[in-house]
Amino acid sequence: MSEHHSTYVPSTGIERWLDARLPIVRLMHDSAVSYPVPRNLNYFWTFGGILMFVLIAQIVTGIVLVMHYTPHTSMAFDSIEGIMRDVNWGWLMRYMHANGASMFFVAVYIHIARGLYYGSYKAPREVLWILGVIIFLVMMATAFMGYVLPWGQMSFWGATVITNLFSAFPVIGEPIVTWLWGGYSVDNPTLNRFFSLHYLLPFVLLGIVVLHVWALHHVGQNNPTGVEVKDYAKDTVPFTPFATVKDLYAMVCFMIFFAWFVFYQPNFLGHADNYIPADPLKTPAHIVPEWYFLPFYGILRAIPDKLGGVLAMFASIGVLAFLPWLDTSKVKSGAYRPIFKICFWVLIIVTILLGYTGSQPTDKPVLTLGDRTVLDMVGFAQILTVIYFAYFLVALPLLGLFEKTKPVPASIADSVLGAK
Amino acid sequence: MKMISRSLIAALALAGAAMSPALAASGHTDNPPAQKWSFSGPFGTFDRAQLQRGFKVYKEVCAACHSMKLLSFRNLSEPGGPGFTEGQVKTLAAEYKVKDGPNESGDMFERPGRPADRFPAPFANDEAAKAANNGAVPPDFSVIAKARTYSRGFPMWLFDIFTQYQEQGPDYITAILIGYEEAPKGVTVEPGLNYNKYFPGNKIAMANPLIALFDDNGKAQDPGFYTDGTPVTREQVARDVSAFLMWAAEPHMEARKQTGAKVMIWLTILAMLLYFSKKKIWARLEGGH
Incomplete structure (x- = not known):
């Protein structure tokens, strides 16, 4: 916003005096x-x-x-x-x-x-x-x-x-x-x-x-x-x-x-x-950790190896820092990206489900066929963990290359008032 | 979008099956029945007479093994509690001998209790408590009503946000007190343990504590145990002591809920004023928003 110049006009003598020495009121304004x-x-x-x-x-x-x-x-x-x-x-x-x-x-x-x-x-x-x-x-x-x-x-x-x-x-x-x-x-x-x-x-x-x-x-x-x-x-x-x-x-x-x-x-x-x-x-x-840690705790427990689990847990947060470069799309807002939108909601649901797995005993069955446990909590968490990381490491880089986006408005004013 | 919101609800539903520390250990445990409490809901207050009866039960039954070290006698006459008079509390405290000192000659001495004293513990230390109770320390009762719960399951826990149900503790304690019964066929209860249908895993170390008040048929040994004319039944006694323990765990609950009502009214009015201010200010713009 470098082209946006300060509009502050000191109106009293004391403000002018202070503004010349420490422009703190200007900063706040x-x-x-x-x-x-x-x-x-x-x-x-x-x-x-x-x-x-x-x-x-x-x-x-x-x-x-x-x-x-x-x-x-x-x-x-x-x-x-x-x-x-x-x-x-x-x-x-x-x-x-x-x-x-x-x-x-x-x-x-x-x-x-x-x-x-x-x-x-x-x-x-x-x-x-x-x-x-x-x-x-x-x-x-x-x-x-x-x-x-x-x-x-x-x-x-x-x-x-x-x-x-x-x-x-x-x-x-x-x-x-x-x-x-x-x-x-x-x-x-x-x-x-x-x-x-x-x-x-x-x-x-x-x-x-x-x-x-x-x-x-x-x-x-x-x-x-x-x-x-x-x-x-x-x-x-x-x-x-x-x-x-x-x-x-x-x-x-x-x-x-x-x-x-x-x-x-x-x-x-x-x-x-x-x-x-x-x-x-x-x-x-x-x-059980507090509710706000559960998705990450779910990822931690999804990996059978202790060190692997710890690394996966830290990576699940660390990956966020690389988002600016992982997302290759020219279009910024998800509102104009139909496939991205679906991926985004999948990520939200998967994160909530990871939280669910984090709150449950690891050996609790999720899917059973007769007496046989086909999928337990750890297995379920593993699937979810793969989807979680796939969003950042697969979906975002590829979508930018293949996704057909919707037309983006020419300006903010156009989007509010309609194009003239 | 519809599909998304539907699957989001499904995800929340699954995630909902979680939360609240699951007590379920092994075997089948009945969920404690929900009792009616005078202190539930946004305007709930304690029933003074019930707290006084509950205190009597604690004092004459529970206090033989369970300490309540965070409570002082003076709490019994404080606003929002059982409503004993200061005179009653003074007399009550004086019934106890309290160790004090050292005095000027360096000796410890015993004196009658004062309202500022904490409730005296039944055992001198944890080791003494263990020795008298098969190696387990009976838990302190100061916050027990908040330290006990049962799994609400989905979707109940989600509804609890709106219904403000938060009486898992007293419901659980009441259930434990009335849950002692003969073990069903095929269940062996090891010596030193007792069968209780509401206890996780069903085998509880504590013997039925209300045995002191009732005979084998559940009839009160002393029908005049309560002096306010309340019938002395197992359920009544269990509920009264549970209510008392809830107050002990949360002595400012009434003040909290009453302050909450004022805060809610104030914030709602403020929110409405801000909403209309926002509408008016944004109406200055072409296209608004």
Whole structure:
């Protein structure tokens, strides 16, 4: 958006004085008031703002929780119950924070899916997209460590299973695990460092988010047509009031969804087992990660080899970073790509089904013929994993070469007002 | 598009068969019957009399083995709870001997309990609890109503989001308390275990705890156990103590739901105002959107 010049005019003496020294008001004006937004954005584009709200809500509630939390294996569980019982509005802070993590993933998955469908990762938004993938990874690490802090059964056993994954790497595996644990098992040093990192990472996240937004404001938003802005006057509207009011409306609708869980179903998204204090001598019947990790856990378990599983799991997220170059189509938006559209929905369904396999016992039969199990959960997950990767590594590169796309509108304005 | 949405629903349906920690271990376990709870739903409140009865059951039956170390006597008179008066709580706390100290000469001493004291535990430590209970520590009851559940299965768990069903814990506890029966033919129950049709795997270490209150025919040993005229039946006692345990696990539930109603009204009005503002502002554009 280099040709979009600042429209800020300092109106008072003090603003002119400050503008000559630190143009911070100009920066805010240019990025939140006059910033040009494609006029055809749909409501899927409001999730960036929603994510910003959730991140800040998580940081604020988290800071309050830390004032009352004790990161020690013998006191962590009880200190959280103390927050629930004896801290004024402690139950609200804690339930907002615990459910806020889930809300974060609900919003981020919609945000990512929107980017996938409308080709938001393509030039000139590759760096913007890769920053997003990094944000997603840091988010996952933060959520995982946060879930360990209450020191319930799922906290402890989840931490044990996930940190143990690193032992799959030859030679360096075992030393890495010992280093992560700060000892020879998941124990107090592990809890302490997870707590420290759980406090640090959200601010790292915030920093990457600033870069993400900076990149966004430099290249401008993609839009449902995938056609770049050609004429600012016709194709865009100023961020304020148009996007501001729309984003706020969507944000409040999302808050209603959020509040439903916080006030009426605060434990729906968690596991009952995590209300049992951690016991290193008693393994729960089923160790299941939080719902937002299930598809990746499904991929991990699909591969019979431990190292292979770990690599496949990391690859399933890492592959996202290469999307800008894997997708060879000249047409950005999925709206004009009939075959891509089908592939996209297959990917969504396959990801949900992978989540299902991740939540089930591995030997559970999926397909039976008489008494014979034709397909068990692992076999099913293997098929789904192949389709998952095929989307990125086969479908996207080939579709660009063979797919017959529909005609793309000449401009954003044309798509809204009809070609004249 | 239709095909896509249909297959998406099918995928969700399959994925739905998951979620909620599956308790199913081995054998057939009945799902706990759904009880009617005064505290269910968006406007639910605890039944004070029921919580008081439930506390009596806990105090006279469960407390022999199960601690409740996160609760203090004072909680019993706090808003949203059983509604005992502060005087009643003082008297109740004073019935217990609490270890305190050290005093000025460095000795530990016993004194009568005070409302600020935690509920005293039945055993001095886990080892003592194990020694008295066949090697297993009876779980603490502070959050037990949130720590127990059963698999809802698909599509029930999905409906639960809309119906706000979240009483798996008290339903499960009630079921366990009324689920003791003769083992069916062909099922051998090892010594030290008991048959319970609602317990995952059906074999539970805890002996029927309500045996103390009822004779073999299920008749109350002491029909005057409840002083408020409530009939003393197995189901009633099981429900009362389950309700009490739910309150103990979530003492601010009433405040939570009442705050929720205000927040929901406020957010809905705000959303409507923003919706109309958005419409009005976007109407300035040719073609709108």
